[in-house]
Amino acid sequence: MQECAFRQWLDANAEAIDRGQCEPQQVLSQIAQSQLPRVGIDPALGGSGGQITDAVEAIATIASRSLATAFVCWGQRAFIEYLLQSPNTGLRERLLPALLSGELAGATGLSNAMKFLSGIETLQVRGRPQEDGWDLEGRLHWVTNLRKSGFVVAAAIEDDAGGAPFVLAIPSDAQGLERSDDLQLMGLQSSNTAALAFHQVQLSRDWLLHDNARQFLPRVRPAFLGLQCGMAIGLARRALEEVQGHLHGRASFLDEARQVLSARLENTVSELKQGLLDERFREQPAALFKLRITLAECAADAVQLELQASGGKAYLCEYGEGFARRWRESAFVPIVTPSLVQLRAELHRQAASA
Incomplete structure (x- = not known):
C-alpha cells in the first residue's frame, strides 16, 4: 500500500521534481515512507529482507517514474551499504535507524x-x-x-x-x-x-x-555500481512500455525492435544480478563496467525508440511532457560517475596492459 501511494505521488510530482519545483526535503521523505530503502537489508537491522539485487529492482521501480528521485534513493541506499560493509559496528548502530526512516540523509x-x-x-x-x-x-x-x-x-x-x-x-x-x-x-x-x-x-x-x-572501495564498488544501474534499467523499461502503448498492438518493425531491445535489456539485467549474487565483480570489475555501459546504451536506445513510436506527438507539450523528461534523463545516465567515457578508458587501459 505504501509503495502504491508512493508511485501515485511520483506520477503526480515527476515533472515538478525534474524542474526543481518540488521541495527537495519532500523527496527523501517520500522515498523513506515507501520503505524501498529497506529492501535488501536484514530484518534484524531494520530492513525488509531480500538481497542487493532486490534493492536494484527497487531503484529501477522509482526510475521508471522519476530518475531524479531514483538518483536520491541511490545515494541513500549506497551510503547504507557502506555502513553494512563497514567493520565499525558502533557507527552502524548509531546511524542506520535514522537513515532507514529518512530522518537522516546519506550521501x-x-x-x-x-x-x-x-x-x-x-x-x-x-x-x-x-x-x-x-x-x-x-x-x-x-x-x-x-x-x-x-x-x-x-x-x-x-x-x-x-x-x-x-x-x-x-x-x-x-x-x-x-x-x-x-x-x-x-x-x-x-x-x-x-x-x-x-x-x-x-x-x-x-x-x-x-x-x-584500497581494500574497502573494491568491496563496495559492486553495490555502488549495481544500485546505480537500477536507474538505467527503470528508465529503459518505462520507455519500452511507452513504445508498446503507442503501437496499440500493431505488428511493425518498431515492435520487432522493441522486442529485441527488451530481450537485450533483460538478459543484461540477469547477468548483473548473477554477478552481484556470486560476488565475482569484486575480482572482475571489468565485467561490471561492461554491463553498466550496455545498460546505459539500452536506456538511450529505448528512449530513441519511444520517439520514433510517438512521432510528432513527442513535440506537443500536451502529450510529450513525460517523453521530454525521459529524454533529459537518458542524457544524464552516461555521465553519472563513473561516466561511460571513464569506464571505457579503464577497459582500454586494462586491455592494453594485459
Whole structure:
C-alpha cells in the first residue's frame, strides 16, 4: 500500500521534481515512507529482507517514474551499504535507524574515490592525523542528497602522514564543513546536489568507515555500481512500455525492435544480478563496467525508440511532457560517475596492459 501511494505521488510530482519545483526535503521523505530503502537489508537491522539485487529492482521501480528521485534513493541506499560493509559496528548502530526512516540523509561522496581507484583522479580531501582523529581539508565538487535538515556523507581521505587512504562518514554539523547552494542542474534540481568544502574539519575515529580505502572501495564498488544501474534499467523499461502503448498492438518493425531491445535489456539485467549474487565483480570489475555501459546504451536506445513510436506527438507539450523528461534523463545516465567515457578508458587501459 505504501509503495502504491508512493508511485501515485511520483506520477503526480515527476515533472515538478525534474524542474526543481518540488521541495527537495519532500523527496527523501517520500522515498523513506515507501520503505524501498529497506529492501535488501536484514530484518534484524531494520530492513525488509531480500538481497542487493532486490534493492536494484527497487531503484529501477522509482526510475521508471522519476530518475531524479531514483538518483536520491541511490545515494541513500549506497551510503547504507557502506555502513553494512563497514567493520565499525558502533557507527552502524548509531546511524542506520535514522537513515532507514529518512530522518537522516546519506550521501555517497565516493565518486571521486572510485575514480581514484582506477587511477583517473587524486583524492580531493586530505586528513592530517590528530590525537584521536583527523583534521580535514579539501573539496567534493558534486554530491547528491545533501539535505539541509541533516546529512552524513562518505568520503575517501588522503592521509597527510603517508599512511593508506581511509574512508570516513562526515556529519553535516561538523565544524568547518561548508555546503554550497544547490547546483543548477538540468533535471536534478530537487535532488539536494551541492558541493562541500572542508576547512579544518576535526573528526574523531568514531566516524571511520574503514581504515584502508584500497581494500574497502573494491568491496563496495559492486553495490555502488549495481544500485546505480537500477536507474538505467527503470528508465529503459518505462520507455519500452511507452513504445508498446503507442503501437496499440500493431505488428511493425518498431515492435520487432522493441522486442529485441527488451530481450537485450533483460538478459543484461540477469547477468548483473548473477554477478552481484556470486560476488565475482569484486575480482572482475571489468565485467561490471561492461554491463553498466550496455545498460546505459539500452536506456538511450529505448528512449530513441519511444520517439520514433510517438512521432510528432513527442513535440506537443500536451502529450510529450513525460517523453521530454525521459529524454533529459537518458542524457544524464552516461555521465553519472563513473561516466561511460571513464569506464571505457579503464577497459582500454586494462586491455592494453594485459
